[in-house]
Amino acid sequence: MLRIVGLGKSYPGFKLSVSLEVGPGQTLALLGPSGSGKSTLLRLVAGLEIPEAGQVWLDEAELTLLAPEARRVGLVFQDYALFPHMSVWENIAFGLREARWEAYRMRERVAFLLELTHLGPHAHKRPDQLSGGERQRVALARALANNPRLLLLDEPLGALDLKLRQELLLELRAILRQIGVPTIVVTHDQSEAFAIAQQVALLKEGIVVQLGSPEQLFRQPKNPWVASFLGHRNLLSAEQSRQMGLPARPHLLPQEAITLGVGEEAVVRERVFKGFVVALELVWRGLGLYLEGPEQGLYPGDTTQIRVDWSRVVALEEEPTGRRDTINPLA
Structure with a gap:
């Protein structure tokens, strides 16, 4: 060892x-x-x-x-x-x-x-x-x-x-x-x-x-910082978490917590073709969300629905310093 x-x-x-x-x-x-x-x-x-x-x-x-x-x-x-x-x-x-x-x-x-x-x-x-x-x-x-x-x-x-x-x-x-x-x-x-x-x-x-x-x-x-470095995009600040009914601390919305096609209305902001998957940037409840998955036939300006399984949301610690490297980059 x-x-x-x-x-x-x-x-x-x-x-x-x-x-x-x-x-x-x-x-x-x-x-x-x-x-x-x-x-x-x-x-x-x-x-x-x-x-x-x-x-x-x-x-x-x-x-x-x-x-x-x-x-x-x-x-x-x-x-x-x-x-x-x-x-x-x-x-x-x-x-x-x-x-x-x-x-x-x-x-x-x-x-x-x-x-x-x-x-x-x-x-x-x-x-x-x-x-x-x-x-x-x-x-x-x-x-x-x-x-x-x-x-x-x-x-x-x-x-x-x-x-x-x-x-x-x-x-x-x-x-x-x-x-x-x-x-x-x-x-x-x-x-x-x-x-x-x-x-x-x-x-x-x-x-x-x-x-x-x-x-x-x-x-x-x-x-x-760890979540962002590892490629996660859907990060909520403490204030955004509070607005969503969560404890007032940073949270991660992992991709598996988000279902596309059912739930509340969301608007497609951007679409990026990436080969095996298509990336979508959406606006939902005033927040930006990022999703990757199979082709859904959605393009900028289209409307779809989003449902979030709040039981799968991950609570994060505050940064050890006052500096915030990333807070919900799509917001």
């Missing part, structure tokens, strides 16, 4: 302070906007930066003061950092040669990783002869070569186009499940974090705002 206890680092205008745990074989995603401290936290755990406070523990061993090479941590960066003059086989074997593995053990380990990452047919190619997805697999295989006790991935799919990212998401998830090593994945992509990780830590301005499973975060966001 990885334990991060009060780990701190400061820069002008920024302060990181984080405590987290990653269980054996578990994948934790660090999710948050740019500048929230995700990569800084990863570099502190890897030993690439020195913390000002706190400790990093792996099982019963403290890593805080150890050099990066003494931590047995596997690292994969966004640019992969492969050796361009080496073949795939040589890139994977590089760390094993440095660690003076016996030749037969090294061959067995590389063969296993080539099979794990589906790189066998490419073993003798150089990185410039590979696709982006293949280079990503080489970087992962190299990080796993020396049997790391911990795996750290910094935007591992960030350099790939959308189609390739989608293809590799489930493959990367399967590999992480198979190797059973505690893993931290840094990403700014919510769908990537939800697909890969069992737990997600949402960071904002150097602190963990909310931690939980993907389902917990999405269905029970802590406050309006």
Whole structure:
């Protein structure tokens, strides 16, 4: 188990302070906007930066003061950092040669990783002869070569186009499940974090705002900022909630709480075709609502009906500061 206890680092205008745990074989995603401290936290755990406070523990061993090479941590960066003059086989074997593995053990380990990452047919190619997805697999295989006790991935799919990212998401998830090593994945992509990780830590301005499973975060966001960051659009301020007969605190109207076609009158403000779904912006009771779903044949200016199941509305906490990042963006 990885334990991060009060780990701190400061820069002008920024302060990181984080405590987290990653269980054996578990994948934790660090999710948050740019500048929230995700990569800084990863570099502190890897030993690439020195913390000002706190400790990093792996099982019963403290890593805080150890050099990066003494931590047995596997690292994969966004640019992969492969050796361009080496073949795939040589890139994977590089760390094993440095660690003076016996030749037969090294061959067995590389063969296993080539099979794990589906790189066998490419073993003798150089990185410039590979696709982006293949280079990503080489970087992962190299990080796993020396049997790391911990795996750290910094935007591992960030350099790939959308189609390739989608293809590799489930493959990367399967590999992480198979190797059973505690893993931290840094990403700014919510769908990537939800697909890969069992737990997600949402960071904002150097602190963990909310931690939980993907389902917990999405269905029970802590406050309006979390809900908005995760893509929820139908947010009510405390005053709007009061006007709707709810307690005077922020609330989320999740999509599943809203039924289209029955109930009170609503007017279509905007329609956006998004391929598999159509997005509608509607005005209802003077509020703006956002809905995505199958084509309904509704266009701006049309009238429809809306019914809200108030039992499915989610109560949110007030923001910890006076600043409100989002309040019902369609109002």
